Amino acid sequence: xxxxxxxxxxxxxxxxxxxxxxxxxxxxxxxxxxxxxxxxxxxxxxxxxxxxxxxxxxxxxxxxxxxxxxxxxxxxxxxxxxxxxxxxxxxxxxxxxxxxxxxxxxxxxxxxxxxxxxxxxxxxxxxxxxxxxxxxxxxxxxxxxxxxxxxxxxxxxxxxxxxxxxxxxxxxxxxxxxxxxxxxxxxxxxxxxxx
Amino acid sequence: xxxxxxxxxxxxxxxxxxxxxxxxxxxxxxxxxxxxxxxxxxxxxxxxxxxxxxxxxxxxxxxxxxxxxxxxxxxxxxxxxxxxxxxxxxxxxxxxxxxxxxxxxxxxxxxxxxxxxxxxxxxxxxxxxxxxxxxxxxxxxxxxxxxxxxxxxxxxxxxxxxxxxxxxxxxxxxxxxxxxxxxxxxxxxxxxxxxxxxxxxxxxxxxxxxxxxxxxxxxxxxxxxxxxxxxxxxxxxxxxxxxxxxxxxxxxxxxxxxxxxxxxxxxxxxxxxxxxxxxxxxxxxxxxxxxxxxxxxxxxxxxxxxxxxxxxxxxxxxxxxxxxxxxxxxxxxxxxxxxxxxxxxxxxxxxxxxxxxxxxxxxxxxxxxxxxxxxxxxxxxxxxxxxxxxxxxxxxxxxxxxxxxxxxxxxxxxxxxxxxxxxxxxxxxxxxxxxxxxxxxxxxxxxxxxxxxxxxxxxxxxxxxxxxxxxxxxxxxxxxxxxxxxxxxxxxxxxxxxxxxxxxxxxxxxxxxxxxxxxxxxxxxxxxxxxxxxxxxxxxxxxxxxxxxxxxxxxxxxxxxxxxxxxxxxxxxxxxxxxxxxxxxxxxxxxxxxxxxxxxxxxxxxxxxxxxxxxxxxxxxxxxxxxxxxxxxxxxxxxxxxxxxx
Amino acid sequence: xxxxxxxxxxxxxxxxxxxxxxxxxxxxxxxxxxxxxxxxxxxxxxxxxxxxxxxxxxxxxxxxxxxxxxxxxxxxxxxxxxxxxxxxxxxxxxxxxxxxx
Numbered sequence: 001x002x003x004x005x006x007x008x009x010x011x012x013x014x015x016x017x018x019x020x021x022x023x024x025x026x027x028x029x030x031x032x033x034x035x036x037x038x039x040x041x042x043x044x045x046x047x048x049x050x051x052x053x054x055x056x057x058x059x060x061x062x063x064x065x066x067x068x069x070x071x072x073x074x075x076x077x078x079x080x081x082x083x084x085x086x087x088x089x090x091x092x093x094x095x096x097x098x099x100x101x102x103x104x105x106x107x108x109x110x111x112x113x114x115x116x117x118x119x120x121x122x123x124x125x126x127x128x129x130x131x132x133x134x135x136x137x138x139x140x141x142x143x144x145x146x147x148x149x150x151x152x153x154x155x156x157x158x159x160x161x162x163x164x165x166x167x168x169x170x171x172x173x174x175x176x177x178x179x180x181x182x183x184x185x186x187x188x189x190x191x192x193x194x195x
Numbered sequence: 196x197x198x199x200x201x202x203x204x205x206x207x208x209x210x211x212x213x214x215x216x217x218x219x220x221x222x223x224x225x226x227x228x229x230x231x232x233x234x235x236x237x238x239x240x241x242x243x244x245x246x247x248x249x250x251x252x253x254x255x256x257x258x259x260x261x262x263x264x265x266x267x268x269x270x271x272x273x274x275x276x277x278x279x280x281x282x283x284x285x286x287x288x289x290x291x292x293x294x295x296x297x298x299x300x301x302x303x304x305x306x307x308x309x310x311x312x313x314x315x316x317x318x319x320x321x322x323x324x325x326x327x328x329x330x331x332x333x334x335x336x337x338x339x340x341x342x343x344x345x346x347x348x349x350x351x352x353x354x355x356x357x358x359x360x361x362x363x364x365x366x367x368x369x370x371x372x373x374x375x376x377x378x379x380x381x382x383x384x385x386x387x388x389x390x391x392x393x394x395x396x397x398x399x400x401x402x403x404x405x406x407x408x409x410x411x412x413x414x415x416x417x418x419x420x421x422x423x424x425x426x427x428x429x430x431x432x433x434x435x436x437x438x439x440x441x442x443x444x445x446x447x448x449x450x451x452x453x454x455x456x457x458x459x460x461x462x463x464x465x466x467x468x469x470x471x472x473x474x475x476x477x478x479x480x481x482x483x484x485x486x487x488x489x490x491x492x493x494x495x496x497x498x499x500x501x502x503x504x505x506x507x508x509x510x511x512x513x514x515x516x517x518x519x520x521x522x523x524x525x526x527x528x529x530x531x532x533x534x535x536x537x538x539x540x541x542x543x544x545x546x547x548x549x550x551x552x553x554x555x556x557x558x559x560x561x562x563x564x565x566x567x568x569x570x571x572x573x574x575x576x577x578x579x580x581x582x583x584x585x586x587x588x589x590x591x592x593x594x595x596x597x598x599x600x601x602x603x604x605x606x607x608x609x610x611x612x613x614x615x616x617x618x619x620x621x622x623x624x625x626x627x628x629x630x631x632x633x634x635x636x637x638x639x640x641x642x643x644x645x646x647x648x649x650x651x652x653x654x655x656x657x658x659x660x661x662x663x664x665x666x667x668x669x670x671x672x673x674x675x676x677x678x679x680x681x682x683x684x685x686x687x688x689x690x691x692x693x694x695x696x697x698x699x700x701x702x703x704x705x706x707x708x709x710x711x712x713x714x715x716x717x718x719x720x721x722x723x724x725x726x727x728x729x730x731x732x733x734x735x736x737x738x739x740x741x742x743x744x745x746x747x748x749x750x751x752x753x754x755x756x757x758x759x760x761x762x763x764x765x766x767x768x769x770x771x772x773x774x775x776x777x778x779x780x781x782x783x784x785x786x787x788x789x790x791x792x793x794x795x796x797x798x799x800x801x802x803x804x805x806x807x808x809x810x811x812x813x814x815x816x817x818x819x820x821x822x823x824x825x826x827x828x829x830x831x832x833x834x835x836x837x838x839x840x841x
Numbered sequence: 842x843x844x845x846x847x848x849x850x851x852x853x854x855x856x857x858x859x860x861x862x863x864x865x866x867x868x869x870x871x872x873x874x875x876x877x878x879x880x881x882x883x884x885x886x887x888x889x890x891x892x893x894x895x896x897x898x899x900x901x902x903x904x905x906x907x908x909x910x911x912x913x914x915x916x917x918x919x920x921x922x923x924x925x926x927x928x929x930x931x932x933x934x935x936x937x938x939x940x941x942x
Contacts, residue, residue: 006844010852017856017879021863026871033875036856040882047849047893049901052908056885059908064878064915071919072871075926086866089820093862096824099831100861104854107838113846116894124896133898134905142902149909156913163920817941819873819934823864 013039197250206319213312224308317343371453378446444504455487472575509549516542525759552629562618566610573604580672621694649738849890857883
């Protein structure tokens, strides 16, 4: 059963991943990406990382993808869709990808990971679930990185506002749209902070 | 503070004041310069009469003793002995007269303040040379006179020939001074001192500092062998050979060769006549060029250490004497004739030193200072009268028009050619007798030179003063103002009586100790009346007569000896060989510098960097995809080589 | 066939490589950005897998941080793209070749 679901989610994830890079429409790519994230969350569940699975769907598939779609729609990015693909770069990418796969495969064969299964390493009985454990770690061992992360988000927020702020009003429409772009970022930040 | 220091401080103060400020106020500059010269002369008189005591020496440079060498100090001091007293009187006396003469001669020059500043620097430096107690101090002032000579030759620096002549003089002197420096350092090495005080020199020479000289050879034996065989420095025991001593003597002589313009460094002196005439009189005839001879006399005991060196000195002096006299025969510029005459007379003096007669050299130096200064000042008066005309063939018939100049010039000329009873007669005879005692060959060359001297001076007189005026300017000359003629008269008087009075300074006594007692020196025999008196007078009469017959009433030169008129082509030879060689070498190095160093190496490096950069920048395609690909490829290769190669 | 750690790692690597190839072959900046995000998520998957098979919850904390920082990064990156679009009126990489010889 576990095997079946693993292959289901894995192959689904990889197919949607391919869809991200092979679709010529940016909106389709974004949607594929969202599905990739959903499948990955499923794999997280299989790995008993329930909290992260939820966060993944909320933040990445939800907030981030909405942001992507927002920008795609906003900028009206359909101009290059009929330009033919570049065969040379695709060949290069393929060779490089195969090279990476070769390296990973060779490494995996040389390591003992192939004998570690979920059954051979059963989860010990625990008094609390993973959300509690992560929360405990975040506010004890990793409290400093956690606070710094909040700072990073603050800086990112300010940076986004500065980058998108228009110094002087310009006639073309893209500028007009950008002023309305900041609220989604704000909402996204709230999303990430409310977790 | 001793009064004697005024001799140095007054001209120094005057020159500094003039160069800093007073050169804008010519009258003040003249007052400062002439005033300092006059005061110096007064102090010099006091020194000569023994009223001014010798000042205590100040320590200038002091080296503490080390394990390698004993302690060593260089003093700033003054020597008052008959030699320096005589020279001091000549320098300050003639210097004062020429200062006064310059007031008139330079009256119309707008930048005469600068001129007098230069004169004051010269007086300072020259007095320093005369009074220096050691060779280092002497060298310092030696360069000082070189500087003032440079400044004054190039006084009219806007004239290209004057600027070139100044450079030439400076370069020639620098070259020779390099040899002088080597000589001084060798002296220091051998003797352990640089003092030129007689007592120190005697010590250097005699037993205490050179123990082995005395222990190996007695004085009589040394006289026979003509040289100390081995010289050992008393401090370190450095064994020296006669060759090293000769090297030292020739090094010191090299300074004299440059400053006194001996062959082969004589080329600068005739060109130095581009300067104002008082400068030619003071520096390039009477005093500075004689400084070389004075220096040789000052270190005379050292010269005795090397008979070979003495012989070379005599040869060079002798050769210069006749060489310059020959050139003078065919020159047409009145100042150049006098310049070559100066060279010739300096040759006499150097020959006298080399022949073992420093007293004769100093005697001739003194009389020569009088009559050559007189001749130059009188020539300056002629030039002044004819509105800067210097070519004797464009003069003529001046005898009646400027009589005072004529008479003083005639006295100077008679003194120069050695006509009795003028000063030059006695001094030249003395030189010739010394030369005869050394070797008759020098004597006969000296006699021929005397003949040539009489010949070219008569030619100069006849062409300049007699005959008819050849140019409009020569028809209406005007006699110079009294401020110029009074110094002429004073110098004329000195030129007449100088021959008798000179012995009064006791210079002969000063040298007596050396000329009679030291080995390697030939005692002067009793004067041979025929060779000493009759022959010189005869050749003078012969010279005057032949020149009179040849030039009387001529309007152009009947003789036409091109090689003499072209000064034996020495300048051309130097131009071709030295200047040309230097230029060629310079161009070769310039080529190497430009093409090999700069072109291949430096620019090559730059071009290599640029080329590599040009090649590498092709990777900067601006394509994000290429960057991503290359970056990933690099990462992949890095991982691959990290993991799978051992 | 038992599912082992290596299976997860291989899947993650495949997703990573897909992201990498996307960066290389796509010319739309936004899609390139998505590909980059995908590579980050592939790394997250390996972290979670290791966490599970090593019984260390720390790996999941790391994933939490990665997700957070990635979200911030996406916000800034998209803001940059917007600013760039205002300047150049394009988000195609072949039009953004100012940085060349």
